[in-house]
Amino acid sequence: MAISSNLGFIVGPALAGILGSTAYEELLPVLAAVLISFAAVVVIAFKLKESKFATAITTSKINLREETSIRKIFACEPKPCYKPNNPNNLSILDVFRLKNLSFLLVLYFFIFLGFNVFYTAFPIHAVTSLKWSSTEMGLYYFVLSGVTILVQGPILRKALQKFSEEKLFIIGSFILGVNFLLSIPNSTILVYVALIFFAVGNGLSWPSFMSILSKHAGTVHQGVIQGVGGSMGSLDSIIGLITGGILYNLIGSNTFLVSAVFIFIVFIMSFRLLNIVKQT
Template structure:
């Protein structure tokens, strides 16, 4: 049989048929159909190279989105001592600024995860960025503790992008490359940990609210870039769901985790999200107060120290995790990383000077940098792509619960039992998390091929 060329097709189309009436032939091949068919462009399949470029662009937008969102949280870290002294707040009240943000985030993050699964990642991320800008604007006009709390409530409500961004990574990366993708998310958090406290600490000397103006401008720019460049990555799924499913997503994750029947592995992961963040909340909530009161550090000193720690976190998560994955399993990185983080937390209480803190910082950065992205990657492998947003939202919500409890406990313990006590207790809790993960290793880590040499 000869190949079907354009001429063959034309002859076939125009060839009369004895069995088909002329009007039927006309209906089957209306005037102009042959020309349109011949002129229709051929769609080329995207090459691996173009797919890689698109994925890289999407990951870049996701990276900057996470940076801006977390900066909105971390920018307050170095200026909290100033708020405490100016408004007469004690350590517990300062910790409550972090806790109230985390509480509102906890209540609504699962609903945003549900929305990202059913309406798309893109609209959720865009709405989140717009709301974050509004929370920064309110922070600019805040002149009392109540208004600061209100701005943090608004910021917590719109802090939905982290779960949606993790779901985007799950959408566009195969399981074999997911650890590296989650490492980029972790690197974004590390960059935010550099920029937020650094901007807050280094620019606070120009005025308390100068950092808030700067981050508002960056957030607006990121919203514009995301609007034009961020595609929808959600896999095709079901249509609109019932109001009952949306109402169920409003139930706080800790309650759902208790009342719903989970796979044992998922349930254990959700508890570990809670456990790990309880331990690390002491750094977020009370570390600036600790160095401010014990070493009489300035806001500039605090910003510089956090920038130093953040640089090591970003390098570890953005570069080292991918290379370690060739020689260590993700489960091993979680166990080792949590143990190293525990050592760093205890070392905070032993450091004799502010200069010594610059040696403790890289220990915390390395432990945090190899454990958190590996832990998130392993958890994401328990999620199906269509449910990734909600499942990752649940995990983040459990971590936020730990942040609330840990921040309030750290503030109370510092007021009641001494400056260094929160870090000693946090180190113990973090080490217990490493031991728990190692004890449940076979349950939490599916059988995998050995790492590539």
């Protein structure tokens, strides 16, 4: 899924850069986004199968287990009426009470917060300080996504043969933090050096983290945990995107230092994952 999403980040920015460089400027990229979104709606409507029915059947099979007793042998055991429990019927507070999940969701929050501050500040930085055109912006994201796919594909598979997902997350988060520090100077060369760190750090840490989160959520609560994580990501977007814009107006490229601080907090906290693995 990570590779698939990064493939979109290759085609999307490249297409936006090409279309944005025409006489129509931003009009064509916006129209392209509308058409692509409409195509996604059509695919979802006609090709995506409903999963609720299958989930309900599985839940019923799991919960509708009858207990046997001596009364059943003499055919006088009353038949109890079972009410299937919905394993995903958890509140947000219930999710945070699950073992180790609150810690992982806090990590999730800080990761997205650091990214969202960067996502707002970098395009402004590229246009105002680096003097990039829309085509140069598209090229940057094209290269970034291409290198990330390389990392999340063969490089990550080989790395998993030597390191655990927890160690890869620790290593990746540190590299990711260095990337934000390298983005502070107004240098195109350093920005592309930072791009390598970004791709490697994100390529190693994010898939590893999502795998760790999935394992701790388990098969029963996996869906609701991902939903809560997505909600936290949306909250991060509200806070981080607004904060990134305000901070860049106040302190310029030093905004990337704020992103670095959030990611280095994640790096320090992530050492606890090694203890969690020992406990399990």
